[in-house]
Amino acid sequence: MKNLALGIVTAFALGAGCARTSETPQESATPPATVPAFAPTMANAGPAPGAAPEGMVWIPGGEFSMGAVDPRGTVGGGPDPMSDARPIHRVYVDGFWMDATEVTNDEFTRFVDATGYVTVAERTPRAEDFPGAPPENLVAGSVVFTPPREEVPLNNHYRWWSYLHGASWRHPHGAKSDLRGKGRFPVVHIAYEDAEAYARWAGKRLPTEAEWEFAARGGLSGKVYAWGDDFHPKGAWLANTHQGRFPIEDKGEDGYRGIAPVARFPVEGYGLYDISGNVWEWVSDWYRPDYYARLAAAGGVARNPQGPDTPYDPAEPTEKKRVHRGGSYLCTELYCTRYMVGTRGKGEASTGSDHLGFRCVRAAGAS
Ligand SMILES: [Ca+2]
Numbered sequence: 123m124k125n126l127a128l129g130i131v132t133a134f135a136l137g138a139g140c141a142r143t144s145e146t147p148q149e150s151a152t153p154p155a156t157v158p159a160f161a162p163t164m165a166n167a168g169p170a171p172g173a174a175p176e177g178m179v180w181i182p183g184g185e186f187s188m189g190a191v192d193p194r195g196t197v198g199g200g201p202d203p204m205s206d207a208r209p210i211h212r213v214y215v216d217g218f219w220m221d222a223t224e225v226t227n228d229e230f231t232r233f234v235d236a237t238g239y240v241t242v243a244e245r246t247p248r249a250e251d252f253p254g255a256p257p258e259n260l261v262a263g264s265v266v267f268t269p270p271r272e273e274v275p276l277n278n279h280y281r282w283w284s285y286l287h288g289a290s291w292r293h294p295h296g297a298k299s300d301l302r303g304k305g306r307f308p309v310v311h312i313a314y315e316d317a318e319a320y321a322r323w324a325g326k327r328l329p330t331e332a333e334w335e336f337a338a339r340g341g342l343s344g345k346v347y348a349w350g351d352d353f354h355p356k357g358a359w360l361a362n363t364h365q366g367r368f369p370i371e372d373k374g375e376d377g378y379r380g381i382a383p384v385a386r387f388p389v390e391g392y393g394l395y396d397i398s399g400n401v402w403e404w405v406s407d408w409y410r411p412d413y414y415a416r417l418a419a420a421g422g423v424a425r426n427p428q429g430p431d432t433p434y435d436p437a438e439p440t441e442k443k444r445v446h447r448g449g450s451y452l453c454t455e456l457y458c459t460r461y462m463v464g465t466r467g468k469g470e471a472s473t474g475s476d477h478l479g480f481r482c483v484r485a486a487g488a489s
């Protein structure tokens with residue numbers, strides 16, 4: 123829930139792993155010496171079931187190994203063990219269509235023009251939903267990355283996140299900003315229910331976490347990144363992430379300081395753009411750090427897993443969080459490397475930010 127009394131949102135409600143600084147008790151534990159090996163991806167055979175819906179690509183589905191090894195053991199893996207992405211476990215998903223890009227401002231504008239939808243960030247918070255909040259803080263807004271001018275310890279994310287009145291998808295950097303020239307940028311400041319509303323209007327839905335990861339791996343198995351094991355192969359930049367001293371300096375060596383328009387980096391194996399970096403993406407699973415352990419303990423192959431029945435984050439047990447995937451333009455090996463394909467993020471469901479968006483999927487045969 124937005125912490126309006128403080129004028130900012132709570133630590134883990136910021137919408138992504140890269141917004142986090144403190145680690146959960148599980149994550150500070152020593153990882154096991156070995157983890158089960160990845161097995162090959164076995165994609166379903168056969169062609170796509172008909173012509174692709176506009177802007178979507180066919181993800182064949184199949185059986186794959188889901189999860190991530192401890193990134194600290196990899197080159198540029200960063201300081202975070204990310205134990206919620208283990209153990210590696212076997213999963214099967216049916217085939218589906220997936221948006222090739224994150225939903226853009228132009229696309230979200232068409233939705234709002236057609237429906238009159240008002241996003242969570244645009245709604246004035248109600249006093250009954252925020253008991254104790256001073257009336258002057260009951261102002262619509264959202265969370266915006268506001269880099270400090272000087273280097274700061276990386277253990278206090280409040281130094282670079284602010285709840286700005288008037289920030290919303292229409293005003294991504296605050297009340298005075300707008301969408302001019304940003305039609306092809308991913309829409310941001312999207313709460314989970316906003317993403318669901320868009321998806322329903324479009325005849326689509328949000329992906330499950332398993333669908334998202336199957337798609338993101340592009341037919342590969344056990345790779346650190348969606349494209350392979352080298353973050354920077356032959357000097358090429360394959361995702362919009364953060365270079366420079368986080369959070370004060372974004373050097374933009376990948377071509378973009380901050381957010382980028384969609385589809386400016388190469389596609390991964392199934393034809394998806396920006397599945398790593400640029401903006402985090404909502405998926406439909408509730409977040410629990412032990413969900414993978416539960417699936418692994420059940421044994422066999424988890425078929426079309428939908429996530430746990432209820433959310434739980436021991437770091438903020440009262441917050442209802444959904445999973446985010448893919449990392450953002452703020453992810454960096456100095457702080458968090460959740461552009462690594464098997465890693466997970468999380469965020470309180472009503473909280474958007476300026477590095478969180480989404481893409482949709484559609485079942486085969488759905489219209
Ligand atoms: Ca960048």
